[in-house]
Structures are given as C-alpha cells and as structure tokens.
Amino acid sequence: MAPKGGKKKKGLSNLTLPGIGADLATLHAEALSSWTLLCTVNGLEQSDLPTISQLSDLLDSTHFNIRMAAGEAIALLLEQSRSSRDDLYDEDGVDNELVDKLRALATDSHKYRAKKDRKTQRSSFRDILRFVENDEPPNIQIRFGQESLSLDSWVRKKQYDAFCTILASGINLHLSENELVRDVLDLGEKLSPLNTAALKQSKQERVSNKTRVLGTQSQPT
Numbered sequence: 240m241a242p243k244g245g246k247k248k249k250g251l252s253n254l255t256l257p258g259i260g261a262d263l264a265t266l267h268a269e270a271l272s273s274w275t276l277l278c279t280v281n282g283l284e285q286s287d288l289p290t291i292s293q294l295s296d297l298l299d300s301t302h303f304n305i306r307m308a309a310g311e312a313i314a315l316l317l318e319q320s321r322s323s324r325d326d327l328y329d330e331d332g333v334d335n336e337l338v339d340k341l342r343a344l345a346t347d348s349h350k351y352r353a354k355k356d357r358k359t360q361r362s363s364f365r366d367i368l369r370f371v372e373n374d375e376p377p378n379i380q381i382r383f384g385q386e387s388l389s390l391d392s393w394v395r396k397k398q399y400d401a402f403c404t405i406l407a408s409g410i411n412l413h414l415s416e417n418e419l420v421r422d423v424l425d426l427g428e429k430l431s432p433l434n435t436a437a438l439k440q441s442k443q444e445r446v447s448n449k450t451r452v453l454g455t456q457s458q459p460t
Contacts, residue, residue: 261302268304271297275312276401278319279394288316291333298340303356306344307363313337314367315393321374333371341368383411388424398423 259267294316297309317333345364347357369375370393379390381399390396402420403410413420416429 259302264300264302264305268302268308271305271308271312275308275315276397278315279397291317291337295337295340298337298344303352303360307360310341310344310364310367311393311397314370315397317371318376318393338368338372341371381414383414385430386415386426388414388426395424 291313294309294313297305300306300309341364345361345368347360347364349357352360366377370377376392377390377396379396381388381390388399390399402413402424406413406420414424414426418429421427421429
C-alpha cells in the first residue's frame with residue numbers, strides 16, 4: 240500500500256524515551272512487546288492505541304530492542320486495521336518519513352551496532368517494509384515432526400515468537416502435544432499415533448518408490 244503524505248500526528252512524550260539506559264530500555268521494549276501480544280487476542284479499541292506516528296518515533300531509539308518492538312507493533316496494528324471493518328487507522332501516519340525509517344533500518348550497515356543485531360534487524364525490517372508498502376504478509380514455514388505451521392500473518396508470527404520465548408528448546412514438542420498451544424496457533428487436534436504412523440508409512444513409500452525409479456533408470460539398456 241503506497242504511503243500517504245498527510246501531516247504527521249504529534250507523538251506522546253512518554254513514547255519518545257530520550258536518553259534512557261539499557262536496563263530501562265529493556266523494560267520499555269518488553270512492555271511494548273507484551274502489549275502487542277495482548278492485541279493479538281483482545282482486539283483493538285481506538286482509545287487504547289498509540290498512533291503510527293508515535294510508534295514511528297521509537298524507531299529512532301538507540302536501543303535495538305526498542306526499535307524491534309516498535310517495528311513489530313507497527314506491522315501488527317496495521318495488519319489488524321487493514322483487515323478490520325472499523326478502519327481503526329486512516330494510515331495518515333504511514334507517510335514517506337515512516338517508509339524512509341523502515342528502509343534505513345532494513346539496510347542498516349552501521350559498524351557500531353553488533354553484527355548479530357544488524358542481521359536480525361535488517362531481516363525483520365525488510366519484512367515490515369514489504370508489508371507497509373505492498374501489504375505483503377510474512378511467509379514462514381515451521382516444520383515439526385510430521386507437521387508444519389504457516390506463519391502467514393503478523394498476529395500468528397507474534398504468537399509463535401512468544402511461545403518460543405517461553406518454551407525455548409521445547410517448542411517443537413509443545414507444537415505437537417500441547418493442546419493449548421495448538422489451539423492458539425490453529426493447528427487443530429494433535430495427531431493420533433495411528434495418523435502419525437500412516438504419515439511415516441506414506442513418506443517411506445514415497446522414498447521407496449523414488450529409489451525403485453532411480454534404480455530402473457540407472458540400469459543399462
């Protein structure tokens with residue numbers, strides 16, 4: 240969606256966060272991230288929302304975690320607004336200034352930032368920029384066991400990321416077995432042992448058939 244050039248809305252002073260230390264930045268970033276997660280389940284009310292311009296101000300933060308949380312919030316709120324009949328955002332805040340900030344963060348090569356942070360930031364903001372400009376949602380496939388999870392919206396990605404933070408290395412097991420996790424991520428009922436065995440057998444049959452075909456093709460004529 241092309242950016243508009245309307246007047247930028249005034250940001251709230253408590254969203255600009257000038258000159259804060261790393262510990263306080265972590266607190267603010269976690270608070271914004273948690274609020275964004277709540278928006279995935281509670282819906283949006285206009286009185287509860289910051290403007291896009293206010294969130295855009297946070298993209299100027301010197302703290303990596305605040306920039307990431309702000310970009311994520313912008314993408315998720317725009318996604319919900321664009322899919323809502325209530326038109327919660329008129330997108331006046333989606334102007335050239337915001338797009339320029341997103342593009343700068345998507346191509347950031349400043350050496351004073353940690354290499355890992357630069358890589359993570361560029362990858363995330365490339366996706367956010369594509370969504371803001373072209374309404375192109377994320378497209379990530381997560382495979383676990385015999386199943387896969389499609390992260391095809393910012394809401395779904397936010398929920399999955401939150402589970403990953405909490406469950407860490409146990410995420411794949413919970414995706415397979417935890418009914419609450421499966422319900423939140425719309426994975427349906429967990430596979431029964433019979434269905435799992437059938438899937439494994441089907442995969443083995445495909446491998447066996449491919450082996451037979453390759454063996455036939457390699458025989459001399």
